Amino acid sequence: MRSEARAAAREALPVETTAPTPDATVREGEMEGVLHVVGELGFRNASVRAVLEYSGGHRRQFYDHFESLEDCFGQAYRTWIDRLGVQLLEAAIAANGWQESVRAALVKLFQFIGERPTIARSLFVEVHVAGGEAMVEHDAAIERLTLALDSVRVELGPDDAPPESTGLFVIGGIEACVCDVLAAGETRRIWDTLPELMHLAAGSYLGPEAADVAHEEAQALLERERTELEGGGR
C-alpha cells in the first residue's frame, strides 16, 4: 500500500528519470543558477549575467532555453518545488501514522534547508517578491501539501472535524517560520522550531492533548537524534 501511494505521489509530481542530454544539463545548470543567484542577491538584484557567472554557458544559450530571467526563474521554481514536494510526500508516506508523517516531512524539509539554504531562500522567501508563474507554482504546492495534511480528517468524527481552512493555516505557519529563519540567515535554528510546529499542526487538527504529545515527542526526537538528523540527507 505504501509503495502504491509512493508511486501515486511520483505520478502526481513527475521527476525526470531519463539520462539528460548535454543541452539538458546546461539548462539544468542555468535553472539551479537562477535559484542560487536569487537566493543570494534577492530577486530584485538578480540578472542573467549573474546566473551565467554561476552556471557557466553563454547568454545566447540561455535565451535558447528561456524567454527571460523571469521565465527561467518560473521554470526552475516549478522543477525544484516539485522535487521537494515529492521528497516530503515520500518521507510522509514512509512513516506510520499522521503525526509521524507530519514530523517526517518537516524533518525532510529542514534537511533540505540545511543542505541548500540559498536555494531554499529562493523557494520560500523570494518567490513572494518574484510573483508571476513561480507564485502560481508555489500556491499549487501549498495546496498539495494542504491536501496531504487534511488526510487526517478521515480519522475524525464529524464533531471533531477542525475548521475547513485549518490545513492552509498550518502550512502557512510552517512556511512563515521557514521564511523567518531563512531571512535571518540562521538555518540551524530551524531545528529548534520542530516541537512548536508539531504542536501547531497537531493542536490545530486534533486539539490540545495531541498537541502536547506531538510537542514532547518532537523534543525527545531532537534530544536523541538531532546531530544525525541535521546531517540527514548528505
Add this chain to the structure above:
Amino acid sequence: MTELRLVTDDFAAEGPFSEGSPLPRRLPPGRHQIPANVVREHQRQRLLAAMAETIAQQGYASVTTTTVSELAGVSTSTFYKHFGNLWDCVLAAYVATSDRLCATIEEACAECDPREDPLDVGIEAALSFCVEAPACAQLLCAQAPLEASAVAAARRILISRLAAMLRRGSGATAGAAQPPGLDERMIDATLVFVGSRIATMGPAQLQELAPELVAILSRPRQAA
C-alpha cells in the same frame, strides 16, 4: 489612494485638512499659509500611504522610489529628503501601519462588553482594519525581500505584540500553559492566512473569516 491615517485626529483638526478632505491628499500648489513643518509631515504621510499602495498593487518586485513618489505627488528629490532609501520608507510604512493595527485591536478590546470574548473582539477589529485598509493589510502580511532585513525584524516585533494580545485574549477563556513560541507561530500563520485570503477572495469578504479564524486559534487550547 489608501488612507494610512498616520496623521493624528488632533493634527488633522488643527491643520489645514479639517474641511472634510480625506488624508493624504496633495496640498494646493503655489503660495499658501501652510507652515513648512505641516507640509513636510503631509508629504511624509503621502509617501507612506503610496508605499503601501504600490506594494499592494505591484508587489515588492517592481516598487521603486520613482513609482512611489509619483503616486504620492512629490518629486524623487523630496522622497530622499524624507528617507535615505527605498527600504527606509518601507520600514517606516510598516512600523506606522503595525502601530495602527495594534492600537485598533487594543481600543476595540478596551471598549468591549466584559461578557464578550476578547479573542472574538480582537479578531473582528483586526479584520475590520484589513477591510478598511487592504493595502496596509497586504503590507503587513507580505513576505519582505531578503534585502529588507529591517522590515523582517519589524514583522517579528509585530508578531510578538499580537502574540501577547492573543495570550491575553485567550487567557480569559482557557488558561492552559502553552509551549513558548506557539502564540508567535499562530500569529505568523494568521498573517499568511489573511494575506492569502486577501489575494484570493478580496478584502470585502474578509469579515466572513472571523468565526473560522477564532475557531482555528482556539482549537489548540480547547479542552478535549
